[in-house]
Amino acid sequence: MTKTLLRGRVLSFHADPAETTDSHRFWENGAILVADGRILAVGDWADIRDPEAKEIDHRPHIIMAGFVDPHIHFPQVQVVAAWAAQLLDWLNDHTFPIEAQYRDPAHAARMAEAFLDQLIGNGTTTVSAFCSVHRESAEALFAAAEARGMAMLAGKVMMDRNAPDAVLDTAQASYDDSRALIERWHGRGRLEYVITPRFAITSTPEQLRAAGTLAAENPSLAVQTHLNENRAEIELTMQLYPEASDYLDIYDRFGMLGPRSLMGHAIHMNSREIARMAETGTRAIHCPTSNLFLGSGLFDDRGMRDAGVVTGVATDIGGGTSWSMLATLSEAYKIAQMRGQRMHPFAAFHWATRGNAIALGIEDRVGSVQPGRHADLVVLDPRATPAMRLRHDKVDSLMQELFILQVMGDDRAVVETYVAGRAMKAGAQPTN
Ligand code: GUN
Ligand code: ZN
Secondary structure, three states, rough: OOEEEEEEEEEEEEEOOOOOOOOOOEEEEEEEEOHHHHHHEEEHHHOOOOOOEEEEEEEEEEEEEOOOEEEHHHHHHHOOOOOOOHHHHHHHOOOOOOHHHHOHHHHHHHHHHHHHHHHHHOOEEEEEEEEOOOOOHHHHHHHHHHHHEEEEEEEEEEEOOOHHHOOOHHHHHHHOOOOOOHHHHOOOOOEEEEEOOOHHHOHEEEEEEEHHHHHOOOOOOOEEEEEEHHHHHHHHHHHOOOOOOOOHHHHHHHOOOOOOEEEOOOOOOHHHHHHHHHHHHEEEEHHHHHHHHHHOOOOHHHHHHHHOOEEEEOOOOOOOOOOOOOHHHHHHHHHHOOOOOOOOOOHHHHHHHHHHHHHHOOOOOOOOOOOOOOOOOEEEOOOOOHHHHHHHHOOOOHHHHHHHHHHHOOOEEEEEEEEEEEEEEOOOOOOO
Protein backbone atom coordinates (compact mmCIF):
# COMPACT_ATOMS: atom_id res chain seq x y z
CA MET A 1 0.00 0.00 0.00
CA THR A 2 1.47 3.37 -1.05
CA LYS A 3 1.12 5.91 1.68
CA THR A 4 1.43 9.67 1.32
CA LEU A 5 2.02 12.12 4.13
CA LEU A 6 0.78 15.64 3.41
CA ARG A 7 2.56 18.06 5.66
CA GLY A 8 1.32 21.56 6.46
CA ARG A 9 -0.83 23.61 8.80
CA VAL A 10 -3.87 21.38 9.08
CA LEU A 11 -7.37 22.61 9.91
CA SER A 12 -10.22 20.18 10.56
CA PHE A 13 -13.82 20.89 11.55
CA HIS A 14 -15.84 18.34 13.50
CA ALA A 15 -18.77 20.63 14.45
CA ASP A 16 -20.36 23.92 13.43
CA PRO A 17 -18.57 26.93 15.03
CA ALA A 18 -21.93 28.72 15.07
CA GLU A 19 -23.21 26.09 17.51
CA THR A 20 -20.25 25.20 19.75
CA THR A 21 -16.84 26.48 20.79
CA ASP A 22 -15.41 22.96 20.30
CA SER A 23 -15.72 22.96 16.52
CA HIS A 24 -12.27 22.36 15.06
CA ARG A 25 -8.70 21.21 15.50
CA PHE A 26 -5.67 23.01 14.14
CA TRP A 27 -2.17 21.55 13.93
CA GLU A 28 0.43 24.23 13.19
CA ASN A 29 3.01 21.53 12.40
CA GLY A 30 0.47 19.03 11.16
CA ALA A 31 0.16 16.22 8.69
CA ILE A 32 -2.41 14.00 7.01
CA LEU A 33 -1.58 10.38 6.27
CA VAL A 34 -3.30 9.15 3.10
CA ALA A 35 -3.60 5.68 1.56
CA ASP A 36 -5.92 4.28 -1.12
CA GLY A 37 -7.58 7.66 -1.52
CA ARG A 38 -8.61 7.91 2.12
CA ILE A 39 -7.38 9.63 5.25
CA LEU A 40 -5.67 7.19 7.60
CA ALA A 41 -4.60 9.65 10.28
CA VAL A 42 -4.40 13.37 11.01
CA GLY A 43 -2.52 15.19 13.73
CA ASP A 44 0.88 16.55 14.70
CA TRP A 45 3.50 15.66 12.12
CA ALA A 46 5.77 14.33 14.87
CA ASP A 47 3.03 11.92 16.01
CA ILE A 48 1.90 10.51 12.69
CA ARG A 49 5.01 10.65 10.52
CA ASP A 50 5.57 7.34 8.81
CA PRO A 51 8.94 6.27 7.38
CA GLU A 52 7.16 4.28 4.68
CA ALA A 53 5.16 7.26 3.44
CA LYS A 54 6.08 9.61 0.62
CA GLU A 55 6.04 13.11 2.06
CA ILE A 56 4.72 16.23 0.33
CA ASP A 57 5.58 19.36 2.27
CA HIS A 58 3.04 22.16 1.93
CA ARG A 59 4.31 24.28 4.80
CA PRO A 60 3.51 27.11 5.50
CA HIS A 61 0.20 26.67 3.69
CA ILE A 62 -3.09 25.63 5.26
CA ILE A 63 -4.51 22.20 4.40
CA MET A 64 -8.22 21.64 4.92
CA ALA A 65 -11.13 19.69 3.42
CA GLY A 66 -11.83 20.48 -0.24
CA PHE A 67 -14.73 22.82 -0.90
CA VAL A 68 -18.20 21.44 -1.55
CA ASP A 69 -20.47 23.44 -3.89
CA PRO A 70 -24.10 22.32 -3.46
CA HIS A 71 -25.65 24.27 -6.38
CA ILE A 72 -23.97 24.80 -9.74
CA HIS A 73 -25.00 24.54 -13.41
CA PHE A 74 -22.66 22.49 -15.61
CA PRO A 75 -23.96 23.83 -18.98
CA GLN A 76 -23.42 27.41 -17.79
CA VAL A 77 -19.62 27.30 -18.05
CA GLN A 78 -19.98 29.91 -20.80
CA VAL A 79 -22.88 31.89 -19.27
CA VAL A 80 -20.97 33.68 -16.49
CA ALA A 81 -21.11 37.49 -16.90
CA ALA A 82 -24.06 37.53 -19.32
CA TRP A 83 -25.58 41.02 -19.33
CA ALA A 84 -29.32 40.82 -18.65
CA ALA A 85 -32.03 42.50 -16.63
CA GLN A 86 -33.02 39.85 -14.07
CA LEU A 87 -33.60 36.11 -13.77
CA LEU A 88 -36.25 35.43 -16.42
CA ASP A 89 -34.60 37.58 -19.12
CA TRP A 90 -31.22 36.12 -18.23
CA LEU A 91 -32.59 32.60 -18.70
CA ASN A 92 -34.36 33.36 -22.00
CA ASP A 93 -31.77 35.61 -23.63
CA HIS A 94 -28.54 33.88 -22.63
CA THR A 95 -28.90 30.67 -20.68
CA PHE A 96 -31.37 28.54 -22.65
CA PRO A 97 -29.62 29.15 -26.03
CA ILE A 98 -26.24 28.16 -24.58
CA GLU A 99 -27.67 25.10 -22.79
CA ALA A 100 -29.18 23.98 -26.14
CA GLN A 101 -25.64 23.21 -27.36
CA TYR A 102 -25.28 20.37 -24.82
CA ARG A 103 -27.35 18.09 -27.00
CA ASP A 104 -24.04 17.48 -28.85
CA PRO A 105 -22.07 14.82 -26.93
CA ALA A 106 -18.70 16.11 -28.21
CA HIS A 107 -19.46 19.64 -27.00
CA ALA A 108 -20.74 18.32 -23.67
CA ALA A 109 -17.57 16.23 -23.24
CA ARG A 110 -15.29 19.21 -23.98
CA MET A 111 -17.19 21.43 -21.57
CA ALA A 112 -17.20 18.73 -18.87
CA GLU A 113 -13.40 18.87 -18.85
CA ALA A 114 -13.48 22.69 -18.71
CA PHE A 115 -16.02 22.53 -15.86
CA LEU A 116 -13.94 20.10 -13.79
CA ASP A 117 -10.75 22.10 -14.49
CA GLN A 118 -12.43 25.18 -13.03
CA LEU A 119 -13.58 23.27 -9.96
CA ILE A 120 -10.14 21.79 -9.32
CA GLY A 121 -8.45 25.15 -9.93
CA ASN A 122 -10.66 26.65 -7.25
CA GLY A 123 -10.22 23.89 -4.68
CA THR A 124 -13.74 22.50 -5.13
CA THR A 125 -13.78 18.72 -4.90
CA THR A 126 -17.51 17.90 -4.86
CA VAL A 127 -20.53 19.66 -6.38
CA SER A 128 -24.21 19.07 -6.89
CA ALA A 129 -24.69 20.00 -10.54
CA PHE A 130 -27.66 20.76 -12.77
CA CYS A 131 -26.94 19.41 -16.27
CA SER A 132 -28.87 20.47 -19.38
CA VAL A 133 -32.13 18.83 -20.40
CA HIS A 134 -30.19 16.46 -22.65
CA ARG A 135 -29.27 13.05 -21.33
CA GLU A 136 -25.94 13.47 -23.18
CA SER A 137 -24.91 16.31 -20.86
CA ALA A 138 -25.27 14.17 -17.74
CA GLU A 139 -23.48 11.28 -19.47
CA ALA A 140 -20.56 13.58 -20.30
CA LEU A 141 -20.29 15.02 -16.79
CA PHE A 142 -20.49 11.68 -15.00
CA ALA A 143 -17.91 10.12 -17.33
CA ALA A 144 -15.48 13.01 -16.84
CA ALA A 145 -15.91 13.01 -13.05
CA GLU A 146 -15.43 9.25 -12.91
CA ALA A 147 -12.19 9.51 -14.90
CA ARG A 148 -10.85 11.98 -12.30
CA GLY A 149 -12.11 9.98 -9.33
CA MET A 150 -14.26 12.88 -8.11
CA ALA A 151 -17.34 12.60 -5.94
CA MET A 152 -20.03 14.15 -8.11
CA LEU A 153 -23.76 14.63 -7.63
CA ALA A 154 -25.63 15.60 -10.79
CA GLY A 155 -28.82 15.23 -12.74
CA LYS A 156 -30.26 16.19 -16.10
CA VAL A 157 -32.80 18.98 -15.74
CA MET A 158 -36.42 18.08 -16.36
CA MET A 159 -38.21 20.89 -18.26
CA ASP A 160 -41.21 20.56 -20.55
CA ARG A 161 -42.62 24.08 -21.02
CA ASN A 162 -41.88 27.83 -21.13
CA ALA A 163 -38.52 27.51 -22.88
CA PRO A 164 -37.30 26.98 -26.48
CA ASP A 165 -37.93 23.53 -27.97
CA ALA A 166 -34.21 22.81 -28.07
CA VAL A 167 -34.13 22.65 -24.25
CA LEU A 168 -37.44 20.87 -23.66
CA ASP A 169 -38.33 17.24 -23.01
CA THR A 170 -41.70 15.79 -22.02
CA ALA A 171 -42.94 14.46 -18.71
CA GLN A 172 -42.54 10.88 -19.93
CA ALA A 173 -39.15 11.40 -21.62
CA SER A 174 -37.78 13.14 -18.54
CA TYR A 175 -38.90 10.24 -16.37
CA ASP A 176 -37.45 7.66 -18.78
CA ASP A 177 -34.13 9.49 -19.24
CA SER A 178 -33.72 10.11 -15.50
CA ARG A 179 -34.41 6.46 -14.77
CA ALA A 180 -31.90 5.33 -17.36
CA LEU A 181 -29.27 7.68 -15.93
CA ILE A 182 -29.98 6.48 -12.38
CA GLU A 183 -29.52 2.89 -13.45
CA ARG A 184 -26.30 3.64 -15.31
CA TRP A 185 -24.58 6.08 -12.94
CA HIS A 186 -26.10 6.21 -9.46
CA GLY A 187 -23.83 4.61 -6.87
CA ARG A 188 -21.13 3.89 -9.45
CA GLY A 189 -17.82 4.76 -7.77
CA ARG A 190 -18.23 8.18 -6.20
CA LEU A 191 -21.14 9.29 -8.41
CA GLU A 192 -24.65 10.07 -7.28
CA TYR A 193 -27.71 10.90 -9.37
CA VAL A 194 -29.90 13.84 -8.32
CA ILE A 195 -33.52 14.16 -9.51
CA THR A 196 -33.51 17.64 -11.08
CA PRO A 197 -36.77 19.35 -12.10
CA ARG A 198 -35.42 22.80 -13.06
CA PHE A 199 -38.19 24.85 -11.40
CA ALA A 200 -41.97 25.01 -11.41
CA ILE A 201 -42.14 27.47 -14.33
CA THR A 202 -40.50 25.05 -16.76
CA SER A 203 -42.38 21.96 -15.59
CA THR A 204 -46.01 21.01 -16.19
CA PRO A 205 -47.84 19.40 -13.26
CA GLU A 206 -47.41 16.09 -15.14
CA GLN A 207 -43.65 16.52 -15.09
CA LEU A 208 -43.50 17.45 -11.39
CA ARG A 209 -45.60 14.34 -10.77
CA ALA A 210 -42.97 12.34 -12.67
CA ALA A 211 -40.24 13.92 -10.50
CA GLY A 212 -42.18 13.01 -7.36
CA THR A 213 -42.61 9.46 -8.66
CA LEU A 214 -38.87 9.16 -9.26
CA ALA A 215 -38.25 10.40 -5.71
CA ALA A 216 -40.76 7.92 -4.26
CA GLU A 217 -39.27 5.07 -6.27
CA ASN A 218 -35.72 6.00 -5.21
CA PRO A 219 -36.08 7.38 -1.66
CA SER A 220 -32.33 7.61 -1.08
CA LEU A 221 -31.84 9.99 -4.02
CA ALA A 222 -31.46 13.75 -3.61
CA VAL A 223 -33.77 16.21 -5.39
CA GLN A 224 -32.64 19.67 -6.49
CA THR A 225 -34.57 22.63 -7.85
CA HIS A 226 -35.08 26.41 -7.46
CA LEU A 227 -37.40 28.22 -5.05
CA ASN A 228 -38.42 31.84 -4.38
CA GLU A 229 -35.49 33.45 -6.18
CA ASN A 230 -37.02 36.48 -7.90
CA ARG A 231 -40.26 38.46 -7.56
CA ALA A 232 -41.32 38.11 -11.22
CA GLU A 233 -40.49 34.40 -11.10
CA ILE A 234 -42.69 33.93 -8.03
CA GLU A 235 -45.59 35.83 -9.63
CA LEU A 236 -45.49 33.72 -12.81
CA THR A 237 -45.12 30.53 -10.77
CA MET A 238 -48.23 31.25 -8.73
CA GLN A 239 -50.18 31.98 -11.94
CA LEU A 240 -49.14 28.57 -13.28
CA TYR A 241 -50.07 26.75 -10.05
CA PRO A 242 -53.07 28.73 -8.71
CA GLU A 243 -54.17 25.87 -6.43
CA ALA A 244 -50.93 25.99 -4.41
CA SER A 245 -50.84 28.12 -1.26
CA ASP A 246 -47.29 29.30 -1.99
CA TYR A 247 -44.24 28.34 -4.07
CA LEU A 248 -42.95 25.65 -1.66
CA ASP A 249 -46.42 24.09 -1.55
CA ILE A 250 -46.11 23.24 -5.27
CA TYR A 251 -43.11 21.02 -4.62
CA ASP A 252 -44.74 19.69 -1.45
CA ARG A 253 -47.85 18.57 -3.34
CA PHE A 254 -45.69 16.46 -5.64
CA GLY A 255 -43.77 14.79 -2.80
CA MET A 256 -40.52 16.61 -3.39
CA LEU A 257 -39.62 17.79 0.14
CA GLY A 258 -37.36 16.06 2.66
CA PRO A 259 -33.84 16.00 4.11
CA ARG A 260 -32.36 15.22 0.71
CA SER A 261 -34.20 18.04 -1.07
CA LEU A 262 -32.13 21.06 -2.05
CA MET A 263 -33.89 24.36 -2.72
CA GLY A 264 -31.66 26.83 -4.54
CA HIS A 265 -31.99 30.51 -3.49
CA ALA A 266 -35.01 30.39 -1.09
CA ILE A 267 -34.89 34.17 -0.66
CA HIS A 268 -38.46 35.50 -0.61
CA MET A 269 -39.90 33.05 1.89
CA ASN A 270 -43.09 33.36 3.92
CA SER A 271 -43.21 32.04 7.47
CA ARG A 272 -45.27 28.99 6.51
CA GLU A 273 -42.70 27.99 3.91
CA ILE A 274 -39.83 28.36 6.37
CA ALA A 275 -41.65 26.28 8.98
CA ARG A 276 -42.50 23.62 6.40
CA MET A 277 -38.89 23.43 5.24
CA ALA A 278 -37.77 22.95 8.84
CA GLU A 279 -40.48 20.36 9.49
CA THR A 280 -39.54 18.30 6.43
CA GLY A 281 -35.77 18.79 6.75
CA THR A 282 -35.64 20.40 3.29
CA ARG A 283 -32.37 22.26 2.67
CA ALA A 284 -32.01 25.91 1.59
CA ILE A 285 -29.01 26.76 -0.59
CA HIS A 286 -27.72 30.33 -0.48
CA CYS A 287 -26.27 31.55 -3.80
CA PRO A 288 -24.75 34.91 -2.85
CA THR A 289 -22.89 36.06 -5.99
CA SER A 290 -25.81 35.02 -8.18
CA ASN A 291 -28.40 36.72 -5.98
CA LEU A 292 -26.46 39.98 -6.13
CA PHE A 293 -25.61 39.71 -9.85
CA LEU A 294 -29.23 39.03 -10.90
CA GLY A 295 -30.60 41.48 -8.32
CA SER A 296 -32.64 38.68 -6.76
CA GLY A 297 -32.45 39.59 -3.07
CA LEU A 298 -30.67 39.00 0.24
CA PHE A 299 -30.89 35.47 1.67
CA ASP A 300 -31.67 35.37 5.41
CA ASP A 301 -29.26 32.74 6.69
CA ARG A 302 -29.71 33.55 10.37
CA GLY A 303 -33.49 33.52 10.03
CA MET A 304 -33.44 30.15 8.30
CA ARG A 305 -31.09 28.58 10.83
CA ASP A 306 -33.00 29.99 13.79
CA ALA A 307 -36.12 28.37 12.34
CA GLY A 308 -34.29 25.04 12.13
CA VAL A 309 -33.54 24.94 8.39
CA VAL A 310 -30.21 23.45 7.31
CA THR A 311 -28.50 25.79 4.84
CA GLY A 312 -25.71 25.46 2.29
CA VAL A 313 -23.75 28.07 0.34
CA ALA A 314 -23.04 27.72 -3.37
CA THR A 315 -21.61 29.45 -6.45
CA ASP A 316 -24.63 28.96 -8.74
CA ILE A 317 -22.39 29.29 -11.80
CA GLY A 318 -23.36 30.82 -14.26
CA GLY A 319 -25.89 33.13 -12.53
CA GLY A 320 -23.10 33.27 -9.99
CA THR A 321 -20.09 35.34 -10.96
CA SER A 322 -17.21 33.39 -9.40
CA TRP A 323 -16.14 29.76 -9.41
CA SER A 324 -14.33 30.38 -6.13
CA MET A 325 -15.96 29.28 -2.88
CA LEU A 326 -13.67 31.86 -1.22
CA ALA A 327 -15.22 34.68 -3.28
CA THR A 328 -18.64 33.13 -2.62
CA LEU A 329 -18.03 33.26 1.15
CA SER A 330 -16.91 36.88 0.76
CA GLU A 331 -20.23 37.86 -0.83
CA ALA A 332 -22.11 35.79 1.76
CA TYR A 333 -20.28 37.78 4.44
CA LYS A 334 -21.38 41.07 2.85
CA ILE A 335 -25.00 39.93 2.57
CA ALA A 336 -24.88 38.93 6.24
CA GLN A 337 -23.52 42.42 6.98
CA MET A 338 -26.44 44.01 5.11
CA ARG A 339 -28.77 41.99 7.34
CA GLY A 340 -26.89 42.89 10.53
CA GLN A 341 -25.72 39.27 10.88
CA ARG A 342 -22.10 38.71 11.83
CA MET A 343 -20.36 35.79 10.10
CA HIS A 344 -17.22 34.42 11.78
CA PRO A 345 -14.46 33.13 9.47
CA PHE A 346 -14.46 29.74 11.19
CA ALA A 347 -18.20 29.44 10.56
CA ALA A 348 -17.67 30.46 6.94
CA PHE A 349 -15.00 27.81 6.23
CA HIS A 350 -17.02 25.18 8.05
CA TRP A 351 -20.03 26.10 5.91
CA ALA A 352 -18.16 25.70 2.60
CA THR A 353 -16.86 22.26 3.61
CA ARG A 354 -18.52 20.16 6.32
CA GLY A 355 -21.65 22.35 6.37
CA ASN A 356 -22.29 21.88 2.66
CA ALA A 357 -21.55 18.16 3.00
CA ILE A 358 -24.27 18.01 5.67
CA ALA A 359 -26.66 19.93 3.41
CA LEU A 360 -26.01 17.32 0.71
CA GLY A 361 -26.21 14.40 3.17
CA ILE A 362 -22.69 13.17 2.36
CA GLU A 363 -20.83 14.25 5.52
CA ASP A 364 -19.89 10.66 6.32
CA ARG A 365 -17.66 10.66 3.21
CA VAL A 366 -16.38 14.19 2.54
CA GLY A 367 -16.17 17.66 4.07
CA SER A 368 -13.83 17.04 7.00
CA VAL A 369 -10.27 15.92 7.62
CA GLN A 370 -10.91 12.78 9.65
CA PRO A 371 -9.70 9.18 9.42
CA GLY A 372 -11.90 7.21 7.03
CA ARG A 373 -13.00 10.20 4.96
CA HIS A 374 -11.94 10.51 1.32
CA ALA A 375 -8.73 12.50 0.97
CA ASP A 376 -10.40 15.40 -0.89
CA LEU A 377 -8.35 18.36 0.29
CA VAL A 378 -7.38 21.92 -0.57
CA VAL A 379 -4.09 23.66 0.18
CA LEU A 380 -4.53 27.40 0.71
CA ASP A 381 -2.01 30.25 0.74
CA PRO A 382 -3.18 33.35 2.63
CA ARG A 383 -0.22 35.25 1.12
CA ALA A 384 -1.02 34.35 -2.48
CA THR A 385 -1.05 37.85 -3.99
CA PRO A 386 0.94 41.03 -3.28
CA ALA A 387 -2.12 42.65 -1.71
CA MET A 388 -2.76 39.59 0.47
CA ARG A 389 0.92 39.56 1.56
CA LEU A 390 0.74 43.21 2.60
CA ARG A 391 -2.35 42.55 4.68
CA HIS A 392 -0.94 39.30 6.09
CA ASP A 393 2.02 41.20 7.57
CA LYS A 394 -0.43 42.76 10.03
CA VAL A 395 -2.28 39.67 11.23
CA ASP A 396 -1.37 37.25 13.97
CA SER A 397 -4.13 34.65 14.21
CA LEU A 398 -5.53 31.78 12.17
CA MET A 399 -8.93 33.44 12.29
CA GLN A 400 -7.56 36.54 10.57
CA GLU A 401 -5.62 34.49 8.03
CA LEU A 402 -8.84 32.70 7.10
CA PHE A 403 -10.61 36.04 6.80
CA ILE A 404 -7.95 37.29 4.35
CA LEU A 405 -8.53 34.15 2.28
CA GLN A 406 -12.29 34.66 2.43
CA VAL A 407 -12.32 38.35 1.50
CA MET A 408 -9.28 38.63 -0.79
CA GLY A 409 -8.80 35.08 -2.04
CA ASP A 410 -9.76 33.26 -5.21
CA ASP A 411 -8.17 30.51 -7.35
CA ARG A 412 -4.76 32.16 -6.94
CA ALA A 413 -4.85 31.22 -3.25
CA VAL A 414 -5.40 27.54 -4.11
CA VAL A 415 -1.93 25.99 -4.16
CA GLU A 416 -3.10 22.40 -4.65
CA THR A 417 -6.29 20.38 -4.79
CA TYR A 418 -6.30 16.70 -3.82
CA VAL A 419 -9.00 14.35 -5.08
CA ALA A 420 -8.90 10.98 -3.32
CA GLY A 421 -5.30 11.70 -2.37
CA ARG A 422 -4.14 12.68 -5.86
CA ALA A 423 -2.68 16.14 -6.52
CA MET A 424 -4.89 17.45 -9.35
CA LYS A 425 -4.07 21.14 -9.69
CA ALA A 426 -0.30 21.62 -9.65
CA GLY A 427 0.69 17.96 -9.41
CA ALA A 428 2.65 18.31 -6.15
CA GLN A 429 5.38 15.68 -5.82
CA PRO A 430 6.91 13.93 -2.79
CA THR A 431 10.30 15.18 -1.62
CA ASN A 432 11.61 11.77 -0.50
N1 GUN B 1 -34.06 29.20 -12.00
C1 GUN B 1 -34.30 28.28 -12.99
N2 GUN B 1 -33.20 28.00 -13.68
C2 GUN B 1 -32.22 28.75 -13.14
C3 GUN B 1 -30.83 28.90 -13.44
O1 GUN B 1 -30.27 28.28 -14.34
N3 GUN B 1 -30.15 29.79 -12.66
C4 GUN B 1 -30.73 30.48 -11.66
N4 GUN B 1 -29.99 31.32 -10.93
N5 GUN B 1 -32.03 30.36 -11.37
C5 GUN B 1 -32.77 29.51 -12.10
ZN1 ZN C 1 -29.43 27.48 -10.08
